Amino acid sequence: MSTRLDLPGGVVELRAGPASAGGGDWTRTAYAAAHVVADPLAEADPWVDVAVDWDRTLAFREHLWGLGFGVAEAMDTAQRGMGLDWPTSLDLIRRSTELARGHGHLIASGAGTDHLAPGPDVTIDDVIRAYEEQCEAVEAAGSRVILMASRALAAAATGPEDYARVYARVLSGLEQPAILHWLGEMFDPALKGYWGSDDHMAAMETCLSVIADNADKVDGIKISLLSAEKEIAMRRRLPDGVLMYTGDDFNYPDLIEGDAEGHSHALLGIFDPIAGVAAKALSELARGDTQAYHATFAPTVPLSRHIFRAPTRFYKTGVVFLAYLNGHQDHFTMIGGQESARSTLHLAEIVRLANEAGLIVDPDRAAARARAVFAARGVAA
Incomplete structure (x- = not known):
């Protein structure tokens, strides 16, 4: 199962990773x-x-x-x-x-x-x-x-x-x-x-x-x-x-x-x-x-290095973004408004790297949620 997702920088075919x-x-x-x-x-x-x-x-x-x-x-x-x-x-x-x-x-x-x-x-x-x-x-x-x-x-x-x-x-x-x-x-x-x-x-x-x-x-x-x-x-x-x-x-x-x-x-x-x-x-x-x-x-190492890239203290934004994409929470809202701490391009790269690492649980859900986040940031995905 795969789902097409248009992201800033190109198209990604999201695929379900192996079951945990x-x-x-x-x-x-x-x-x-x-x-x-x-x-x-x-x-x-x-x-x-x-x-x-x-x-x-x-x-x-x-x-x-x-x-x-x-x-x-x-x-x-x-x-x-x-x-x-x-x-x-x-x-x-x-x-x-x-x-x-x-x-x-x-x-x-x-x-x-x-x-x-x-x-x-x-x-x-x-x-x-x-x-x-x-x-x-x-x-x-x-x-x-x-x-x-x-x-x-x-x-x-x-x-x-x-x-x-x-x-x-x-x-x-x-x-x-x-x-x-x-x-x-x-x-x-x-x-x-x-x-x-x-x-x-x-x-x-x-x-x-x-x-x-x-x-x-x-x-x-x-x-x-x-x-x-x-x-x-x-x-x-x-x-x-x-x-x-x-x-x-x-x-x-x-x-x-x-x-x-x-x-x-x-x-x-x-x-x-x-x-x-x-x-x-x-x-x-x-x-x-x-x-x-x-x-x-x-395959998880490039993702981790991206999530923890400088300023490293903002890594929590990427962690919570992936939790949202994979259904562990129903929104991309963080304490302290920290969902705004990383750029739209940074989040798009998280989607690509998580997909390559086999971390996407449900491609349809992840794509729908990613589209909502990027639309709120002025990007059609």
């Missing part, structure tokens, strides 16, 4: 950082107010769990720090964790300091208290903590020693080992200089020291620097038992497969829109069929 299949006993732990579905009919001003369609949001998490993924909740993919505030994030964490625990699903949730606005009067003690407040709430909900990078800490810290102090204090109070998250400035410019240096390799030394000093409280670290070389260099120096979770949406197939000296697990935003294909690839890897694994993943 649930994962088996994977050899990698794989979290998908999941997006939230906005409620477009709420009486709210989208640039100011947060309105979530809870039924659709939770149904999408059931979709990810059904394929074998863990859910990384209330992360930047869920527009944390770009429209999703802490009270709504905590509501989301509680709802998702209750659902996960009821069915034995894997979940970990973001705890940060986003309720503390950075400023000249914010102290390191303020940052610690803010982190502890969110960590306590996440663990009280029953979820493992993903310790998110803090804009307030990046602004308040005067050097590596402040990072060491904050992380040691916060990690010491946790009931379960946490997943650390080093989010690069390409994802959030306010995090430039995290770990006390603009030089990623110097920053890595501080981060590794923090992990070594608190290894019993660290399950692993997700780094999102979009550099396979830096991730591998760090992976090879992690203490025994501390996992590397790739956050590299450019190079994930090779990093997950690994090499003779180790491999990465995964906590990825791109797993949200490519979940069905990713589940197939991870099952092939678990069977030892690396040729099939790379053949399955390879």
Whole structure:
């Protein structure tokens, strides 16, 4: 089955990709950082107010769990720090964790300091208290903590020693080992200089020291620097038992497969829109069929690199656009009005690349929905 779609730049024949299949006993732990579905009919001003369609949001998490993924909740993919505030994030964490625990699903949730606005009067003690407040709430909900990078800490810290102090204090109070998250400035410019240096390799030394000093409280670290070389260099120096979770949406197939000296697990935003294909690839890897694994993943990489292209912080727009095309929500509306964050040509290329990657579930539906979006932007498709 195929459907013709006229797009800016040429005609595309949309074809249905293979049906999604649930994962088996994977050899990698794989979290998908999941997006939230906005409620477009709420009486709210989208640039100011947060309105979530809870039924659709939770149904999408059931979709990810059904394929074998863990859910990384209330992360930047869920527009944390770009429209999703802490009270709504905590509501989301509680709802998702209750659902996960009821069915034995894997979940970990973001705890940060986003309720503390950075400023000249914010102290390191303020940052610690803010982190502890969110960590306590996440663990009280029953979820493992993903310790998110803090804009307030990046602004308040005067050097590596402040990072060491904050992380040691916060990690010491946790009931379960946490997943650390080093989010690069390409994802959030306010995090430039995290770990006390603009030089990623110097920053890595501080981060590794923090992990070594608190290894019993660290399950692993997700780094999102979009550099396979830096991730591998760090992976090879992690203490025994501390996992590397790739956050590299450019190079994930090779990093997950690994090499003779180790491999990465995964906590990825791109797993949200490519979940069905990713589940197939991870099952092939678990069977030892690396040729099939790379053949399955390879067509998704150009799509991921396009969705996460600079300014990378706007990648959520492409993620939600594909969720709309594939029927996971009935509208292309985002919290904070972020559906406007990418150009019409950018969205048209997403359609082409998703089609080439076998990610279109229903070509007729995808074509009709794409036409509606492009018509609203003044393009007949």
